Amino acid sequence: MADQLNGAAILIRSLEHEDVEVIFGVPGGAILQAYDELYSSPIRHVLARHEQGGGHMASGYAHATGRVGVTFATSGPGVTNLITPLADAYMDSIPIVAITAQVSSAKIGLDAFQETHTWGITMPVTKHNYLVTKIEEISSTVREAFHLASTGRPGPVLVDITKDALADEMEWHGPQEIDLPGYRPSVKGHPRQVKAAIEAIINSERPVLYAGGGVIRAGASNELRAFAKQQNLPVVTTLMARGAVPDSHPLTLGMPGMHGTYTASTAMQRSDLLIAIGARFDDRVTGDTEFFAPGAKIIHVDVDPAEISKIRKADIPIVGDAKAVLDQLLAQGAERLGGDAAPPRTEWLATLARWQRDFPLAYEQDPEGPIQQQYVIDQLSKRSGPDTIVVAGVGQHQMWTSQFWGFEKPNTWINSGGLGTMGYAVPAAIGAQAGMPERTVIAIDGDGCFQMTFQELITAAIEQIPVKIAVLNNANLGMVRQWQKLFYGERYSATEMSHTIPNIPMLAEAMGCAGLRAETPADVIPTIEKGLAINDRPVVMEFVCDPDAMVFPMIVAGGSNDEILMGPEDVK
Amino acid sequence: MSQHLITVTVENKPGVLARIASMFARRDFNIHSLAVGPTEDPTRSRVTMVVDGPEMEQIVKQLYKLVHVIKVTEHLPGEAVEREIMLVRVNADPSRRSEILNAANIFEATAVDVGAATITFEVVGEPSRLSDFLEFMRTYGIISLVKSGRIALAKDNKSASRSRKRTA
Known part of the structure; x- marks a missing residue:
């Protein structure tokens, strides 16, 4: 029996068919009909205080759960506010579906109230987008959107639906088949290429496995670890891949690139074979590509063919899903080794171990001095289990967290990598916590980032989403200040903020959260212990930190990865 | 500058041309000439493009990433x-x-x-x-x-x- 339903009801039923459990969004005029249907749906709605927050919540949810995050926004400003989260999810290949409403089809193009050209302005920041003007297309479009968002190289998909399509009625017969003749992502790698890759790996003296966010997205961490072990390969994990292999694993070298470990960056430079899996040779990893890993042959595994040879020519390209190709590599590797051990690479591994010993990540906390940000992260990490989900914004605190948090599991690290979106942490943490209510979610944020999106903590308090936020308050836009200190003659143009305004614990309390502050190193551990013990509401722990702390190692933007600054004394 | 002739078979849907043009603009590729029209199959359109530049491999791959693009054919001189x-x-x-x-x-x-x-x-x-x-x-x-x-x-x-x- 077909039901007579309006478009909004078909939309909500279609989302229920996709097993959507939560939608993050903000209502408005054009999308009213959809919200009316949502009222009687079992799907939870989390009311964000700004559409950007709703979009980042959907992204945090997707990061943490591996499922598609869903966000709702109305026409016009609802959509323009959503541009940043869409662009962010596009750069980091995060599967989200954004449902937006459009003015009635008869009014499109007439500059109607809250009209904007959603389809046009979201095209360059989505994997695909739709304008639906007919009720008949709603159901199949939703099905396609979820399929596109979650398969191949994941990414954001936007479905813009006109007000009249949401209001019209028709007989609905349930979800429809999808028809995407131009969309056929490769899953398995070409067997000949897999074979060639194994030969190259076995013959390599100085290989490095270069794992990117694609490994996390494909859920291929176990396979990656098994392959590293089988072939005796040291592993670097990019900013998007932290946790893909445990940091405690002896073959793990940490993060490479601009603020990566000396060993990870230098291993790539000296390597004779880079095995890139789900990584895209980002400029933050490679530095000046002319000088990047000059002696390395490249095996490049990626589900997106356009990433292969985009930046660095691949010698052995393999198009396929990271998990499927790693399975193939494992099988081929086992066959080729035939019971023998992988090459020992004694000299190479000894060199790497020596670098790790000689050039570790380090910081010093003077008990009488200001709080060092790394100390806070270190102490938080030591007091948190391996299942804790850690979220960061963008800047110094993000780099320090990537460096000093000991990641042991995939999908426990959520941050804005490609777009570098300040303000990401608070809403993304809320989305992650909504998807993983039984886990501890800690956002490590800077004071600059925090002040971009903290209002979403009101959402968290009211919705009883008990995230924990550690604000490393250095009273500055720290990373910009670091560059000003190093490269702009200490002319601190427009980077100074305040240690006292806003009063962050008071602000937290005003938003329905617990507010704590640590002002001296001695306060740090008690504050962390207190904050971690509060689970009935969100907690904001403010740490009054050192404005002069800087992130090292550092490779100057556009410089060669052979020139790693280990501390301020290395800056000319 | 070298020019390449490519034929792009696409789904006959609104906005396909805008998607192609937007991708070219975003990726900093250059279109020298462009002709679009229907084909023998009413659900398909064909776009013939002459494109500039040395980045043919990327252009073809980026075209394929567009969901409505079905097939991209590069014609070498004399083959079409x-x-x-x-x-x-x-x-x-x-x-x-x-x-x-x-x-x-x-x-x-x-x-x-x-x-x-x-x-x-x-x-x-x-x-x-x-x-x-x-x-x-x-x-x-x-x-x-x-x-x-x-x-x-x-x-x-x-x-x-x-x-x-x-x-x-």
Whole structure:
């Protein structure tokens, strides 16, 4: 029996068919009909205080759960506010579906109230987008959107639906088949290429496995670890891949690139074979590509063919899903080794171990001095289990967290990598916590980032989403200040903020959260212990930190990865 | 700069051309000419493009990433039948009119409009014929010019035309 339903009801039923459990969004005029249907749906709605927050919540949810995050926004400003989260999810290949409403089809193009050209302005920041003007297309479009968002190289998909399509009625017969003749992502790698890759790996003296966010997205961490072990390969994990292999694993070298470990960056430079899996040779990893890993042959595994040879020519390209190709590599590797051990690479591994010993990540906390940000992260990490989900914004605190948090599991690290979106942490943490209510979610944020999106903590308090936020308050836009200190003659143009305004614990309390502050190193551990013990509401722990702390190692933007600054004394 | 001729078979859906144009703009690729039209299959359209630049591999891959793009074919020189149409208005003082018309005849150009001191020609053919004609007419003075953009079909019984596959 077909039901007579309006478009909004078909939309909500279609989302229920996709097993959507939560939608993050903000209502408005054009999308009213959809919200009316949502009222009687079992799907939870989390009311964000700004559409950007709703979009980042959907992204945090997707990061943490591996499922598609869903966000709702109305026409016009609802959509323009959503541009940043869409662009962010596009750069980091995060599967989200954004449902937006459009003015009635008869009014499109007439500059109607809250009209904007959603389809046009979201095209360059989505994997695909739709304008639906007919009720008949709603159901199949939703099905396609979820399929596109979650398969191949994941990414954001936007479905813009006109007000009249949401209001019209028709007989609905349930979800429809999808028809995407131009969309056929490769899953398995070409067997000949897999074979060639194994030969190259076995013959390599100085290989490095270069794992990117694609490994996390494909859920291929176990396979990656098994392959590293089988072939005796040291592993670097990019900013998007932290946790893909445990940091405690002896073959793990940490993060490479601009603020990566000396060993990870230098291993790539000296390597004779880079095995890139789900990584895209980002400029933050490679530095000046002319000088990047000059002696390395490249095996490049990626589900997106356009990433292969985009930046660095691949010698052995393999198009396929990271998990499927790693399975193939494992099988081929086992066959080729035939019971023998992988090459020992004694000299190479000894060199790497020596670098790790000689050039570790380090910081010093003077008990009488200001709080060092790394100390806070270190102490938080030591007091948190391996299942804790850690979220960061963008800047110094993000780099320090990537460096000093000991990641042991995939999908426990959520941050804005490609777009570098300040303000990401608070809403993304809320989305992650909504998807993983039984886990501890800690956002490590800077004071600059925090002040971009903290209002979403009101959402968290009211919705009883008990995230924990550690604000490393250095009273500055720290990373910009670091560059000003190093490269702009200490002319601190427009980077100074305040240690006292806003009063962050008071602000937290005003938003329905617990507010704590640590002002001296001695306060740090008690504050962390207190904050971690509060689970009935969100907690904001403010740490009054050192404005002069800087992130090292550092490779100057556009410089060669052979020139790693280990501390301020290395800056000319 | 090297130019490449590609045919892009796409789903006949609203906005496909905008998607292609937007991708070219975003990736900093350059379109030299573009012609779009229906095909034998009403659900498909064909876009013929002449593109500049050395980045053909990336251009093809990025085109394939567009969900509505079904097939991208790069035609190497001589592997496709190529046509273009051009309308060109030239200075034609009555004293030189017969001279110009005689020349046009050799190029199989058709006079489609005549003014007091101008003649407008239509030229159809391979791109080289169009450029030869233009070169010749420069001596008289070209007033205005419009080209349709090149269209192409791979030659039959010849598998030489490379259809770039999605796998690298």
